[in-house]
Amino acid sequence: MSRKTLRPARVRRNYAPIFAALGDETRLGLVAKLSEGRPRSIAKLTEGTHLTRQAVTKHLRVLEGARIVSRVKAGRESLFELDPTPIRELREYVELVSQQWDHALSRLKAFVEE
Amino acid sequence: MTAATASPSSTSSTNSIEKRIELKAPVSRVWRALTDYREFGQWFQAKLEGPFVAGRVTKAQITHPGYEHVKLDMTVKEMQPERLFSYTWHPYAVDPNVDYSKETPTLVEFRLEKIATGTLLIVTESGFENIPAQRRAEALRSNDSGWAGQLKNIEKHVTQNA
Numbered sequence: 001m002s003r004k005t006l007r008p009a010r011v012r013r014n015y016a017p018i019f020a021a022l023g024d025e026t027r028l029g030l031v032a033k034l035s036e037g038r039p040r041s042i043a044k045l046t047e048g049t050h051l052t053r054q055a056v057t058k059h060l061r062v063l064e065g066a067r068i069v070s071r072v073k074a075g076r077e078s079l080f081e082l083d084p085t086p087i088r089e090l091r092e093y094v095e096l097v098s099q100q101w102d103h104a105l106s107r108l109k110a111f112v113e114e
Numbered sequence: 115m116t117a118a119t120a121s122p123s124s125t126s127s128t129n130s131i132e133k134r135i136e137l138k139a140p141v142s143r144v145w146r147a148l149t150d151y152r153e154f155g156q157w158f159q160a161k162l163e164g165p166f167v168a169g170r171v172t173k174a175q176i177t178h179p180g181y182e183h184v185k186l187d188m189t190v191k192e193m194q195p196e197r198l199f200s201y202t203w204h205p206y207a208v209d210p211n212v213d214y215s216k217e218t219p220t221l222v223e224f225r226l227e228k229i230a231t232g233t234l235l236i237v238t239e240s241g242f243e244n245i246p247a248q249r250r251a252e253a254l255r256s257n258d259s260g261w262a263g264q265l266k267n268i269e270k271h272v273t274q275n276a
Contacts, residue, residue: 019242023129098131101237104158105135108235111157112139112147 018086021066026051027059031068031082039072039079130240138232145196148224166190166201187215199224 021027030045046056060080063069068086072079137144147153151162151172159178166172168190176184191200202219218241225236 019129097239097242098133101131101133101239105133105235105237107157107159108144108147109135109137111153112137112143 017066018068021062021068022087024059024062026055027063030056030059030063031087034069034080034082035084037082039074039081041077041079045080129242130238133235133237135235135237136229136231136233137235141196141226141228141233144226144233144235145199148199148226149193160186162188166193166199168193172201189219191221196226198226 022031026049029049033045034040042053042056042060045060046053049056051059060069064071064080066086067083069080070083072081147157149166151165154160154166155162155174155177160174160176163173166188170190172188172190174186174188176182176186186203188201188203191202192198200221200223202221204215204219220239220241223236223238223240225238227234227236
């Protein structure tokens with residue numbers, strides 16, 4: 001086995017579910033609401049949207065599955081709160097891909113300007 | 115030359131990347147570097163098997179040290195002379211036993227604009243969300259090690275030459 005084992009744990013996460021979870025405008029909207037930092041109920045998250053409670057619940061479940069959102073109990077009510085870690089890591093990942101382009105483009109720059 | 119023009123500016127969302135870089139070379143020169151397959155190979159660090167033709171596939175093999183096993187199929191979409199060059203590819207198709215051709219690739223677009231100092235080049239890569247979930251997981255994992263390794267190389271280079 002010669003698989004590289006030096007991958008830092010930080011960039012080792014499986015990003016696929018995060019990409020999938022965020023690839024939807026409704027869910028991005030929910031994430032935006034939750035990113036204000038306060039845990040919110042389904043009722044609160046449904047307010048001001050054209051969505052049904054059921055639809056919001058379904059979307060929250062997808063976000064929960066990707067560990068972007070977690071459920072906290074407040075009395076009899078379930079509240080949802082944002083876990084910023086997966087999104088931050090995803091950004092860091094895209095940043096790594098992006099850096100690869102930076103390297104290629106600086107080689108292009110040197111190449112055409114010489 | 116300032117650092118600001120040497121390094122591209124960029125914006126990225128979770129599913130796409132955009133880069134802008136000013137090149138002190140005429141649009142025609144940049145166009146040639148992008149669309150002549152031999153020139154592309156030189157700066158991209160890949161060996162390309164044939165010219166870019168709209169609608170056709172150009173096969174490429176990475177020559178960047180440590181990545182020589184990586185092969186790329188680049189399918190040319192548009193070639194609007196000195197304005198737009200675009201192709202699709204399957205990023206990080208690192209497993210020789212997998213047939214990537216049925217999957218939705220990402221789209222790379224190079225847009226060229228004439229500016230006073232030469233050429234403004236805008237590069238976008240989009241569609242990371244279209245890669246099938248399972249493959250994406252594999253791709254991103256293998257990609258992780260690739261980029262992490264690259265970063266290590268850079269870090270080494272920078273610290274040794276500081």
